[in-house]
Amino acid sequence: MIKIEDYAPVVGQATIDELYLLAKSLEGKQVQNINSTAVGGGVAEILTRMIPLLNELGVQARWDVIKGDEKFFGTTKKIHNGLHGVPVDISDEEYEWFLEINRRNAAEMNFGDIVFVHDPQPVALVERRTDIGKNWVWRGHVDFSKPVLSVWKFLARFIERYDAAVFSAPAFARKLPIPQVLISPSIDPLADKNKELPNEVIDSVFQRFGIDRSRPVVTQISRFDYLKDPVGVIKAFKIAKKHVDAQLVLAGGGATDDPEGPIIMQQVKEEADKDKDIFVLFLPPASDIEINALQRGSTVLLQKSLKEGFGLTVSEALWKEKPTIAGAVGGIPLQIAHKYSGILTHSIDGTAYWIKQLIHEPEYARKLGVNGKQHIKNNFLITRHIKDYLLLFISIFHHEDVVYLS
Amino acid sequence: MNEFFFNTKLDQTVLLGTKAQSVRELLEGIKTSPESSIYYHTHHYLQQHHFLSPEPPNDFAYWIQEVLNEPHLGEMMYSVDVVQFKSLEDLRNRFIEILDRHDGAEGKQRTAPEGQEFYFMASRTFVLRTPYVASDLKQFAEILRRISINSLYYHIFDAKLRLEKGENDFSRWFRDLGKSALADEVVRLDPYTHTLEGLRARILQLVQRHDKD
Incomplete structure (x- = not known):
């Protein structure tokens, strides 16, 4: 079990001491996190790491997952796509079922002093506020920059009833009557997915999947979701491959709340078209060491997203000092300064161009990786995220610009 | 006894x-945003990139130069010397003055691309x-060596400009100890042109020298 003090060698003892000081201000308050999936995706991942650390700091933190059926998750997937600006058709009956599932969950739930709701699926739990009070905070993890208006209006009815809303990037902020806070997500440098690995482990993973480490390897780690553009990745790779000898690895899993996963997988398999240099790996949830090894053993990493909430795999890639090419969407430009700590692209052709460049110019590629790691160390590790959450919970009880806590 | 209590701060x-697409909209936003916004846009780079020097000193200048591609106006905004200002209101007025003059002189307004x-x-x-x-x-x-960068930041940057104490906390305490020369030397440092670790090292050096006096 990782302890908060284990982070001191990475971020410095003074940073850890400040977290303890901050946590004292929350003595006696119970913080309840609520989302819709216990495994798969960035939210579940960060909560799994963060809840024990918050408790160790002295904050009573817990995590509950709402229950829903196929019809409910079908609707929440449409809402998710609608927030990303994809035209969707959601019927009144589907909205009503969405609310019904929220009400059933709310009726069974034992709420904490601070109720911290993640993403749209459980947003309507806040209806209970009328009869139970409590302090409510809502966090949107997805890209809200150009939502379908009807979907946004439906959600805004509920979001406005919270004490504060949290977004992952400045462009996601909306006109709202409640305070809005910027909190970027983070990665855990000590997690299996990010920790240092012996070369033998990396070798064995590559051998297991039949990937040749003596040749360049281009890898994208992400869920098989069309917003991550796995088909576009294969197209870019095929263009680049005309001029470089390389292999492509597309590796990821699915989440229990994503009914579209199998359809995308089928499209990817068709596009890969039996090319022996393209490896499509559908990984089960407990594959963190494999993901880590695939990233560390690769030459270039990709995150060619069309839309993103934040794109945590970019931080993971940069933490491993890898040259990374990513779509300039969502929170990705916060993580990559173009040509300084990585490469931002807008198209399949642009991605293909930079794959070739980085494979042909390993010294430039190395510098991108070094700068990228430094930036992640300063701004996107879990300790900074814990600090932001503690400040968020404390801030509900204060209204001044400068707050003296002791 | 005259003691110095070290505070730290977290933001x-x-x-x-609200957002701006043009210089005119930026000017409007600077006029109407709270002081805490002027503070944020003139200081957050320092904290986020505290290991690098030099860094773009304020977001307004960076955006005008890099996004609107207005090098002359960008340079004017870059060159606003934050260390000279004793209040955020004065700093805001300086930005307004520069943008107002530009707004009056220029005909066509450039706009930022979507996103x-x-x-x-x-x-x-x-x-x-x-x-x-x-x-x-x-x-x-001894304490200065081990406190966090945030603590140093609070006593140097926040104390003077955000909390409007006139000068940084360290210099005020040095004066109380009768070490006016040390206080003056720390006041004269331009903290905006150092990395935070560089600033820590420089203050330590001055303190150690004056401790021997």
Whole structure:
């Protein structure tokens, strides 16, 4: 079990001491996190790491997952796509079922002093506020920059009833009557997915999947979701491959709340078209060491997203000092300064161009990786995220610009 | 006994939900945003990239130069010397003056491409008392070596401009100890042109030298 003090060698003892000081201000308050999936995706991942650390700091933190059926998750997937600006058709009956599932969950739930709701699926739990009070905070993890208006209006009815809303990037902020806070997500440098690995482990993973480490390897780690553009990745790779000898690895899993996963997988398999240099790996949830090894053993990493909430795999890639090419969407430009700590692209052709460049110019590629790691160390590790959450919970009880806590 | 209590601070970034696409809209936003927004946009680079020097000193200049591609106006905004200002209101007025003059002189307004607008944000600062207390310069130096960058930042940057104490906290305490020369030397440092670790090292050096006097 990782302890908060284990982070001191990475971020410095003074940073850890400040977290303890901050946590004292929350003595006696119970913080309840609520989302819709216990495994798969960035939210579940960060909560799994963060809840024990918050408790160790002295904050009573817990995590509950709402229950829903196929019809409910079908609707929440449409809402998710609608927030990303994809035209969707959601019927009144589907909205009503969405609310019904929220009400059933709310009726069974034992709420904490601070109720911290993640993403749209459980947003309507806040209806209970009328009869139970409590302090409510809502966090949107997805890209809200150009939502379908009807979907946004439906959600805004509920979001406005919270004490504060949290977004992952400045462009996601909306006109709202409640305070809005910027909190970027983070990665855990000590997690299996990010920790240092012996070369033998990396070798064995590559051998297991039949990937040749003596040749360049281009890898994208992400869920098989069309917003991550796995088909576009294969197209870019095929263009680049005309001029470089390389292999492509597309590796990821699915989440229990994503009914579209199998359809995308089928499209990817068709596009890969039996090319022996393209490896499509559908990984089960407990594959963190494999993901880590695939990233560390690769030459270039990709995150060619069309839309993103934040794109945590970019931080993971940069933490491993890898040259990374990513779509300039969502929170990705916060993580990559173009040509300084990585490469931002807008198209399949642009991605293909930079794959070739980085494979042909390993010294430039190395510098991108070094700068990228430094930036992640300063701004996107879990300790900074814990600090932001503690400040968020404390801030509900204060209204001044400068707050003296002791 | 005259003791120095070390505080530290942690900032929350607030999204104001407003944005600018042109210099005119930026000017309007600077006029109407809270002081905590002026503070945020002139200081957050320092904290986020505290290992690099030099860094773009304020977001307004960076956006005008890099997104609107207005090098002359960008340079004017870059060159605003934050260390000269004793209040955020004065600093705001300086930016307004520059942008007003530009707005009057220029005909065509350039606009930012979609997705690259200027988003107004603000800082909320939470101040905490650390367990560290110094009674003399020797103890002060020992503590200064180990406190967080945030603590240094609070006593140097926040104390002077955000809390409008006139000068940084360290210099005020040095004066109380009768070390006016040391106080003056620390006041004369331009903290905006150092990395924070560089600033820590420079202050330590000055304190150690004056402790021997």
